Amino acid sequence: MQEEIDSLHAYGTWDLVPHPLNMNIVGSKWVFRTKYCADGSIERYKARLVAQGFTQILGSDFHHTFSLVVKAATVRVVLTLAVQRGWHLQQLDVKNAFLNGVLDKPVYITQPPGFVDPRFPDHVRRLKKAIYGLRQAPLAWFRFSIFLLSMGFSQSRADSSLFHFHRGPSTIFLLLYVDDIIVTGNDQSLLQRFISQIHKEFAIKDLGRLNYFLGLEVSYTHDGLFIGQAKYAHDIIKRVELLDSKPVATPLSAGEVLVREGSPFRDPSLYRSLVGVLQYLTITRPDLSYAINLVSQFLQSPTDDHFQALKRIIWYVKGTIHFGLSFTRRTDSSVIGYSDADWARCIDTRRSTYGYSIFLGRNIVSWSAKKQPTVARSSCESEYRAMANTAVEIIWLSNLLHELQSSPSSRPQLLCDNKSAIFLSQNPVTHK
Structure with a gap:
C-alpha cells in the first residue's frame, strides 16, 4: 500500500485541498490482488488504490469514455504472421498506466483509507492525473497512442488498439490491451531501440519473450507456438467444485434443445457468473462457442435444465483442459x-x-x-x-x-x- 501511495506522489497525481463547495466528491478504496505466474505459483501481492467511479456524474465529472482493448481476432492474426515469418514476440507491461493520463478537468476524491492526513482530515484530493476506477481514466491513457504516432507508427483503422510501423524493409507490430503490450517485428535491433525509447517516456516492465498474456499461456513448439488456457480452465472447475467429476466427450448432448420453461434455478447469479467466465475461455476454444452461446441465452431466468447443460460444458472442459490453438509456420x-x-x-x-x-x-x-x-x-x-x-x-x-x-x-x-x-x-x- 505504501508503495502505491509513493507511486501516486511520484507521478504528481494529486494535491491536498479543502473540501470544495457544490462539487461531487468521488469515493476511493483499496483493492488487493494476488498475481500468479503461468504455472500457478504466486508472482506478487498487489495493492491498488481505485476511485469509486460509480459515484461519478455524467456531464459533471466526465463526458466521454474510451479504452484501448485489442480484439482477440487481431491478436490471433498478428501471432499467425509473426509465427509464419519467424519473428520474436516480446511482452511489455506499463506500470501504473493510468497515472500517465492527464485529466482535462479536476476530479475530487476522498483521501485514501489509512492514509488520511492528520493535520487536514476534512480535506480531499484533487486529481491532476487519472487513477484506476475513474470513468475517463482509459481515455486519459490514450496519450500513449499519441506517443506512438509521434514515433512514426500508424494506428490501424480496422482495430484502433493495433499500431504498425513500416520504414523500408523494417516492420513492427504493436498490440495494446489497456496496459499490456505485445510487440513484434522483423528487425530485432530496431525493436530494442524502440523499447528503450518507451522506457524513457513511460515506466514499463520488460517481461521478455511472450509466455503469459491476459490469462493466455503461450508455449513454443518446433513448428510454431501453442496458446491455451489450462490454468484459467482449472480455476473455473475448482470454483464449482467439480475437480473430481467424470469428464464427457462433447459439450452438449446429441440433439439437446433448451427451452425457457422449467423449474427455476436456485441461484441465478451463480449461473450468470459461470457463463461469463466461460465466455472468456472461447478466446482459444472455438469448440465451446456454440454451447456457451446456447446457455447464455437464458441468463435472465435460468432453470435447472439450463444449469445442468452448463455443468456438462464444465465436465467437457475438464476432459479437454489442455486444448487450445496451434499456430504453425x-x-x-x-x-x-x-x-x-x-x-x-x-x-x-x-x-x-x-x-x-x-x-x-x-x-x-x-x-x-x-x-x-x-x-x-x-x-x-x-x-x-x-x-x-x-x-x-x-x-x-x-x-x-x-x-x-x-x-x-x-x-x-x-x-x-x-x-x-x-x-x-x-x-x-x-x-x-
Whole structure:
C-alpha cells in the first residue's frame, strides 16, 4: 500500500485541498490482488488504490469514455504472421498506466483509507492525473497512442488498439490491451531501440519473450507456438467444485434443445457468473462457442435444465483442459471462411443459429456462433444471412491484412453447404 501511495506522489497525481463547495466528491478504496505466474505459483501481492467511479456524474465529472482493448481476432492474426515469418514476440507491461493520463478537468476524491492526513482530515484530493476506477481514466491513457504516432507508427483503422510501423524493409507490430503490450517485428535491433525509447517516456516492465498474456499461456513448439488456457480452465472447475467429476466427450448432448420453461434455478447469479467466465475461455476454444452461446441465452431466468447443460460444458472442459490453438509456420497466406446455419433452431422464437470460422493459411483466426436477430422463412434465407455475416468478417480481416502489408496472394474464399444460398449470393437478380 505504501508503495502505491509513493507511486501516486511520484507521478504528481494529486494535491491536498479543502473540501470544495457544490462539487461531487468521488469515493476511493483499496483493492488487493494476488498475481500468479503461468504455472500457478504466486508472482506478487498487489495493492491498488481505485476511485469509486460509480459515484461519478455524467456531464459533471466526465463526458466521454474510451479504452484501448485489442480484439482477440487481431491478436490471433498478428501471432499467425509473426509465427509464419519467424519473428520474436516480446511482452511489455506499463506500470501504473493510468497515472500517465492527464485529466482535462479536476476530479475530487476522498483521501485514501489509512492514509488520511492528520493535520487536514476534512480535506480531499484533487486529481491532476487519472487513477484506476475513474470513468475517463482509459481515455486519459490514450496519450500513449499519441506517443506512438509521434514515433512514426500508424494506428490501424480496422482495430484502433493495433499500431504498425513500416520504414523500408523494417516492420513492427504493436498490440495494446489497456496496459499490456505485445510487440513484434522483423528487425530485432530496431525493436530494442524502440523499447528503450518507451522506457524513457513511460515506466514499463520488460517481461521478455511472450509466455503469459491476459490469462493466455503461450508455449513454443518446433513448428510454431501453442496458446491455451489450462490454468484459467482449472480455476473455473475448482470454483464449482467439480475437480473430481467424470469428464464427457462433447459439450452438449446429441440433439439437446433448451427451452425457457422449467423449474427455476436456485441461484441465478451463480449461473450468470459461470457463463461469463466461460465466455472468456472461447478466446482459444472455438469448440465451446456454440454451447456457451446456447446457455447464455437464458441468463435472465435460468432453470435447472439450463444449469445442468452448463455443468456438462464444465465436465467437457475438464476432459479437454489442455486444448487450445496451434499456430504453425506454414507460409500459406490464403483466407478461407466457412459458414453454416441451423434453421429455426430455437423452439421458443423459431430463430436460426449461425456460425462461421475463418482461417489464415492453416491457422484459425476468427470464429463465432450466434442466434440470428430475425426469423428466417427458409433454410436458404438463414444460410444466406450466415454467409453475409461471414463475408463482413472476411472483409474486415482483408482490410486488416492490407494495412499490415500482408495481403494474401489469392482472393478470399467463402464456403457454404447450401446450394440455394450460393445461387442467391451469385445472382444479383434474386437480391430483392
